[in-house]
Amino acid sequence: MKSLKIILKFLYLKFKSHIAFRTDTVLQILFGILDTLFAFLFFNVIYSYVDNVVGFEKGEIYILTGTAYLLDTLHRSIFGTGIFSLSILVKSGRLEKYLIRPFKPNVLVAFREPRFDMFYRLPSYFVLFIYGFYLLKTFPSFFDILLFFTSFSISSLIYIFLSYNITLLTFWIIEVYNLYYIIYDFYEFARYPEKIYKGIFRKIFITIIPVIILSNYPVKFLLKERNYFFLFYQIFILFIFFLIFKLMWKRGLRRYEGATI
Amino acid sequence: MEVIKVKDLHKIYRRPIKEKGLKGSIKEFFKRKYEEVHALKGISFEVYEGEILGFVGPNGAGKTTCMKILSGVLYKTKGYVNVLGFDPFKREKEFLKKITFVMGLEGFLEEIVWDISARDGLYFIKDLYEVNDKVFLENLNEMVEILDVKDILDVPLRRISKGQKMRLELIASLIYNPSVLFLDEPTLGLDIVSQKNIREFIKYYVEKNKATCILTSHYMKDVEELSDRLIVINNGEIIYEGSVQGAIEKFSGKKLIKFSLKDERDKEKLKNFYPKIHKDKEEGIYRILVPKSFASEITKNLFQNFEITDITIEEPELEEVLRDVFESSS
Amino acid sequence: MFLKVLRKYIAVSEIMILDALQYKINTFFLLSVILVPPLAYFFLWKSIYTQKEIIGNYKLGEIITYYIITYFFLETKPRAPWDIAHSIKNGGFSKYITKPINHFFFYFFSEYSYLFVWWITAVFGVVILFFALKNYVILPYGLLPFFLSLLFSFFGGVLGFIIEYILNLLAFWVERPFAFLRFFDLTIYFLSGAIIPLDLLPFKNVFLFLPFKYISFFPARIFIGKEVNINILNELFILFFWIILFYSISQIILYLGRKSYSAPGSI
Numbered sequence: 103m104k105s106l107k108i109i110l111k112f113l114y115l116k117f118k119s120h121i122a123f124r125t126d127t128v129l130q131i132l133f134g135i136l137d138t139l140f141a142f143l144f145f146n147v148i149y150s151y152v153d154n155v156v157g158f159e160k161g162e163i164y165i166l167t168g169t170a171y172l173l174d175t176l177h178r179s180i181f182g183t184g185i186f187s188l189s190i191l192v193k194s195g196r197l198e199k200y201l202i203r204p205f206k207p208n209v210l211v212a213f214r215e216p217r218f219d220m221f222y223r224l225p226s227y228f229v230l231f232i233y234g235f236y237l238l239k240t241f242p243s244f245f246d247i248l249l250f251f252t253s254f255s256i257s258s259l260i261y262i263f264l265s266y267n268i269t270l271l272t273f274w275i276i277e278v279y280n281l282y283y284i285i286y287d288f289y290e291f292a293r294y295p296e297k298i299y300k301g302i303f304r305k306i307f308i309t310i311i312p313v314i315i316l317s318n319y320p321v322k323f324l325l326k327e328r329n330y331f332f333l334f335y336q337i338f339i340l341f342i343f344f345l346i347f348k349l350m351w352k353r354g355l356r357r358y359e360g361a362t363i
Numbered sequence: 364m365e366v367i368k369v370k371d372l373h374k375i376y377r378r379p380i381k382e383k384g385l386k387g388s389i390k391e392f393f394k395r396k397y398e399e400v401h402a403l404k405g406i407s408f409e410v411y412e413g414e415i416l417g418f419v420g421p422n423g424a425g426k427t428t429c430m431k432i433l434s435g436v437l438y439k440t441k442g443y444v445n446v447l448g449f450d451p452f453k454r455e456k457e458f459l460k461k462i463t464f465v466m467g468l469e470g471f472l473e474e475i476v477w478d479i480s481a482r483d484g485l486y487f488i489k490d491l492y493e494v495n496d497k498v499f500l501e502n503l504n505e506m507v508e509i510l511d512v513k514d515i516l517d518v519p520l521r522r523i524s525k526g527q528k529m530r531l532e533l534i535a536s537l538i539y540n541p542s543v544l545f546l547d548e549p550t551l552g553l554d555i556v557s558q559k560n561i562r563e564f565i566k567y568y569v570e571k572n573k574a575t576c577i578l579t580s581h582y583m584k585d586v587e588e589l590s591d592r593l594i595v596i597n598n599g600e601i602i603y604e605g606s607v608q609g610a611i612e613k614f615s616g617k618k619l620i621k622f623s624l625k626d627e628r629d630k631e632k633l634k635n636f637y638p639k640i641h642k643d644k645e646e647g648i649y650r651i652l653v654p655k656s657f658a659s660e661i662t663k664n665l666f667q668n669f670e671i672t673d674i675t676i677e678e679p680e681l682e683e684v685l686r687d688v689f690e691s692s693s
Numbered sequence: 694m695f696l697k698v699l700r701k702y703i704a705v706s707e708i709m710i711l712d713a714l715q716y717k718i719n720t721f722f723l724l725s726v727i728l729v730p731p732l733a734y735f736f737l738w739k740s741i742y743t744q745k746e747i748i749g750n751y752k753l754g755e756i757i758t759y760y761i762i763t764y765f766f767l768e769t770k771p772r773a774p775w776d777i778a779h780s781i782k783n784g785g786f787s788k789y790i791t792k793p794i795n796h797f798f799f800y801f802f803s804e805y806s807y808l809f810v811w812w813i814t815a816v817f818g819v820v821i822l823f824f825a826l827k828n829y830v831i832l833p834y835g836l837l838p839f840f841l842s843l844l845f846s847f848f849g850g851v852l853g854f855i856i857e858y859i860l861n862l863l864a865f866w867v868e869r870p871f872a873f874l875r876f877f878d879l880t881i882y883f884l885s886g887a888i889i890p891l892d893l894l895p896f897k898n899v900f901l902f903l904p905f906k907y908i909s910f911f912p913a914r915i916f917i918g919k920e921v922n923i924n925i926l927n928e929l930f931i932l933f934f935w936i937i938l939f940y941s942i943s944q945i946i947l948y949l950g951r952k953s954y955s956a957p958g959s960i
Binding site: 137143144 | 748
């Protein structure tokens with residue numbers, strides 16, 4: 103509880119800075135609209151030739167795309183930049199500033215650079231998401247929505263640890279600070295139905311780099327595929343990634359050398 | 364009472380060897396060579412309650428490394444370290460609440476607030492360190508008064524000058540009443556007024572709170588005025604431990620001759636005569652550090668060969684002494 | 694994939710990222726930019742083509758090759774570094790006024806010298822993709838389309854650079870140029886055909902008229918043998934026309950900008 107209070111205060115501090123500085127509100131709204139428009143056009147062209155893609159109707163694909171965008175944007179607006187900034191803190195030896203505080207440094211770092219302006223993109227994505235239901239002409243039950251939110255939250259946590267674990271490699275390979283872009287690259291795969299992936303890639307994307315489950319599993323609950331196995335599997339993956347995170351953080355700190363002698 | 368105890372502390376860094384050019388980069392990518400840097404070679408010392416220990420030595424001597432190990436930031440390679448009864452690297456909450464680490468210009472305030480005021484940042488630090496409101500306000504009022512920062516407390520940090528920012532950072536580092544202070548170059552790059560102000564404040568804080576402090580500084584004035592005791596460290600080894608006065612005596616046994624030349628054209632000749640000569644840029648005064656027994660002979664010599672004005676023979680200051688030591692060792 | 698450009702620029706400080714991004718040795722890890730989007734498209738389009746043999750006049754092999762080549766051209770095109778906008782904002786621009794160097798060509802050539810290492814790395818990425826998807830990709834039917842494709846992409850890249858250069862110069866007037874630049878980056882991505890081949894879009898004539906198609910759409914089409922009947926000289930002429938036009942515009946803007954330049958940071 104105490105920790106939560108401190109995190110909220112920290113976020114409030116960041117929010118205050120956000121307001122103090124003029125931000126690109128309009129621009130972020132435009133970004134959201136552009137993304138949504140491009141996705142809309144892309145699938146509109148495809149669905150003018152076929153009526154489903156691996157069983158996904160047009161409405162369903164918009165729900166999936168919308169979910170993928172919402173998850174990604176929420177992640178990036180709150181934690182993404184902060185987590186990735188770890189590599190810069192390590193490289194410049196500024197991690198000290200957090201290590202000497204009586205609070206988990208990895209948590210503070212994750213909340214270090216929230217991008218509140220990115221929230222302004224969310225409405226556009228949400229419109230795409232809702233438009234999907236409009237095309238389908240059905241709406242999920244309250245219970246399904248609840249399951250969706252649960253699954254969505256677990257996905258968010260997996261996404262956090264996934265990006266953190268990749269960033270933590272900076273402790274070992276300081277020079278390679280480009281590495282963390284890889285996770286955003288891989289997130290591409292989350293935007294499409296999991297069924298399109300075959301063979302070794304499919305195996306990788308649901309285990310080692312479980313990007314396709316991030317978006318696809320929550321959506322299953324909205325598309326009348328209620329199967330609790332998916333939820334359990336997500337929790338399992340979360341648990342594993344959390345353990346890896348703990349281990350890497352501990353080992354990484356031992357290797358940490360700061361910037362100056 | 365012993366607050367900090369260090370015994371046979373070693374720190375070895377592994378540093379990648381950079382190879383030049385594209386070929387080197389590619390090779391480096393697959394297999395990197397490392398060299399080992401022995402930053403601390405088995406140092407031992409203690410610091411007692413209420414004491415300010417001055418840590419001096421040239422860049423890369425191991426001062427900062429040592430403080431980072433003592434504050435739990437870096438992991439030691441070998442040896443025993445104890446601060447306030449804690450093993451620093453475990454980074455227990457109770458330990459971290461009792462220490463502070465001021466890292467020159469790398470402040471925590473500017474890390475957490477930039478576009479907003481220092482006051483916002485200080486309130487967050489209050490929550491982070493779980494300081495109760497009454498104590499916090501008392502400390503804040505007092506520190507703001509002494510450091511004279513009342514009118515910048517509510518200004519966005521990015522608009523504040525370096526010297527004033529440092530004062531605010533100092534408040535941020537001490538507002539929760541830490542009992543162990545690691546001060547790494549607290550006055551680096553500041554104007555003389557700020558330096559003095561900060562020195563006085565540190566002295567006041569340590570006395571009032573019976574705090575323990577390790578201090579490094581490039582400015583010998585800081586060290587001379589503040590330190591109760593001095594450790595001189597060079598190449599990861601302690602080469603002196605004792606009083607400031609003692610250091611001057613040990614390393615010098617020397618006198619400082621100060622003088623001016625009537626004719627600056629004799630400069631070159633002077634350099635041949637005595638290569639290790641220093642000249643104060645502002646005053647145009649030459650300084651030579653000489654062994655005590657030779658002082659009068661050299662003075663005589665100077666008078667014979669040059670036209671000299673304003674000559675004095677003094678006890679050297681610490682800075683002068685150490686410069687001499689490190690120059691001859693490197 | 695729509696966030697392509699953003700993804701790269703989003704993290705900590707905009708300038709720092711540029712440092713990271715722009716063609717340092719570590720570009721090796723940026724290979725994922727070349728590899729991942731085409732791979733994602735591969736899986737998607739492969740599923741779509743199970744129902745139809747031809748979509749829009751593209752066969753499966755053509756569309757997959759199209760994406761690989763498009764991404765290669767887009768990611769290896771020269772970029773006018775955001776340093777330009779940054780230097781205008783922080784006052785660093787002053788040093789160009791006082792020195793006898795051409796502002797445009799200074800950035801243009803330093804960009805190409807950086808680009809070289811990245812280009813080789815990216816070719817390596819394309820080879821990997823072609824090898825991994827060897828049953829799906831197609832190669833040009835001869836050397837001519839191959840070279841023509843490279844030729845057009847080169848000049849398309851020059852055009853892209855000039856456009857981006859102009860956008861950087863708008864920092865003379867725009868208050869927050871980076872956000873502005875990002876926005877146009879994303880737009881140019883779409884307009885050069887990275888998301889979907891331009892001729893499949895509604896109102897395709899508009900998109901095919903705009904100069905952005907030369908950055909990647911058009912050269913990629915030559916590569917997959919879709920532009921056999923075009924009058925190459927004619928297209929090249931149009932491309933040069935655009936280059937000259939935009940270059941002239943850039944010089945006018947530079948001139949106007951210098952007039953209104955207030956040299957922040959120095960009095």
